[in-house]
Amino acid sequence: MSLDRQCVFITGAAAGIGRATARLFSQRGWFVGIADIDAPALAQLAQELGSSVMRFRLDVTRAEEWNAALGAFFDKTGRLDLLVNNAGILISGPFESNALARHDALVDVNIKGVIHGCHCARPFLARTPGARLVNLSSSAAIYGQAALATYSATKFAVRGLTEALNIEWQDQGIRVMDVMPLFVQTAMVKDMNAASIRRLGVRLTPEDVANVIWKAAHYRGSLGKVHWPVGIRARL
Ligand code: NAI
Numbered sequence: 001m002s003l004d005r006q007c008v009f010i011t012g013a014a015a016g017i018g019r020a021t022a023r024l025f026s027q028r029g030w031f032v033g034i035a036d037i038d039a040p041a042l043a044q045l046a047q048e049l050g051s052s053v054m055r056f057r058l059d060v061t062r063a064e065e066w067n068a069a070l071g072a073f074f075d076k077t078g079r080l081d082l083l084v085n086n087a088g089i090l091i092s093g094p095f096e097s098n099a100l101a102r103h104d105a106l107v108d109v110n111i112k113g114v115i116h117g118c119h120c121a122r123p124f125l126a127r128t129p130g131a132r133l134v135n136l137s138s139s140a141a142i143y144g145q146a147a148l149a150t151y152s153a154t155k156f157a158v159r160g161l162t163e164a165l166n167i168e169w170q171d172q173g174i175r176v177m178d179v180m181p182l183f184v185q186t187a188m189v190k191d192m193n194a195a196s197i198r199r200l201g202v203r204l205t206p207e208d209v210a211n212v213i214w215k216a217a218h219y220r221g222s223l224g225k226v227h228w229p230v231g232i233r234a235r236l
Contacts, residue, residue: 001078002077002078002079003031003076003077003078003079005029005030005031006029006030006031006079006081006082007030007031007032007033007073007077007079007080007081007082008025008030008031008032008033008081008082008083008084008217009032009033009035009069009070009073009080009082009083009084009121010022010025010032010033010034010035010084010086011035011036011058011060011084011085011086011087011113011117012035012036012060012086012087012088013034013035013036013042013045013086014034014036014037014038014041014042014045015036015038015041015186015187016184016186016187016188016206017086017136017181017184017186017206017209017210018034018036018084018086018087019045019206020205020206020207020209020210021084021086021206021209021210021213021214022034022045022049022053023045023048023049023210024207024210024211024213024214025214026049026050026052026053028214030052030081031052031053031054031077032049032052032053032054033053033054033055033056033069033073033077034046034049034053034054034055034056035055035056035057035058035060035069035087036057036058036087037057037058037059037087039057042055042056042057043055054072054073054076056068056069056072056073060085060087060109060112060113060114060116060117061108061109061112061113061116062116063116063119063120066116066117066120067120070120070121070124073124074124079124079127079128080121080124080125080127080128080131081128081130081131081132081217082131082132082133082134082217083117083118083121083125083132083133083134084134084136084213085113085114085117085118085133085134085135085136085158086136087109087113088109088110088113088136088154088188089105089106089109089110089188090106090148090151090188090189090192091103091105091106091150091151092147092148092151092191092192093147094147095149095150098150103150106150106151106154107150107153107154110151110154110155110157110158111154111157111158111161114135114158114161115161118133118135118161118165118176121133122169122172122174125169125172125174126169126172126173126174129173130173131173131174131175132174132175132176132177132216132217133165133174133175133176133177134176134177134178134179134213134216134217135158135161135162135176135177135178135179136158136178136179136181137155137156137158137159137162137178137179137180137227138151138152138155138180138181139180139181139182139183139229139231139232139234140152140155140156141155141156141158141159141178141180142159142180142229142232142234142236158178159178159180159227162176162177162178162226162227163226166223166226170223175223176226177216177219177225177226177227177228178226178227178228179209179212179213179216179228179230180227180228180229180230180232180234180236181204181208181209181212181229181230181231182204182230182231182232183203183204183231184203184204184205184206184208184209184230185203185204185205185206186206204230204231208230208231209230212228212230213228215228216228
């Protein structure tokens with residue numbers, strides 16, 4: 001038995017882009033799984049969204065937590081129409097001024113977390129006709145940016161993973177895409193140099209990005225349409 005409406009599972013849902021995405025899909029009638037390490041903020045969001053939601057305290061770097069969360073979600077819903085691998089962290093500053101442990105943390109959350117999500121979700125996606133997977137990469141996956149070297153490296157990795165899996169999983173009926181925003185007004189960029197953000201132009205809202213995730217989730221065109229830039233003009 002599966003629910004008679006579409007189901008999405010979103011990581012990093014307690015704040016920023018993830019929260020806006022959870023709100024949008026919920027308002028439009030989807031059943032929503034929300035996951036994050038920030039349990040209090042997640043509980044608040046769950047209360048706001050009402051009964052069509054399941055929440056999970058999930059650290060995306062931990063495979064066993066992925067298995068428990070997605071297993072419980074699928075037990076309840078019987079389907080996984082969309083996974084949004086949104087959780088991510090940003091550490092900025094001159095490359096050499098950050099301790100290696102901070103570079104490791106970026107790799108763990110932004111790359112390992114996404115790989116775990118894709119790996120764990122695949123069987124559930126494959127059992128759901130028309131399933132999609134959307135990863136959050138970034139404009140930093142298109143061009144390297146000073147003071148964001150390792151962050152850029154992680155987002156290039158997500159971009160590569162996305163392209164490869166979209167080909168590899170075609171015969172399983174799973175479409176894989178990434179959304180690539182320029183700077184978005186969230187807690188993530190609050191400490192970044194305001195002048196460099198202004199120089200880059202637009203400041204997007206989390207809702208702008210949620211709308212693009214919605215479009216990607218419903219796109220029925222060419223399978224070659226993998227990348228969804230937001231706020232940047234890029235030929236991809
Ligand atoms: P945010 O900092 O507002 O929210 C990120 C959420 O992820 C938080 O709720 C946090 O608790 C959660 N999180 C962090 N580590 C986690 C972990 N190990 N396991 C589970 N949850 C964890 O960030 P924002 O801005 O909403 O970013 C979301 C995604 O969009 C990230 O992947 C980010 O790299 C990407 N992005 C953001 C841009 C921006 O300018 N804000 C631009 C381009 C991409």
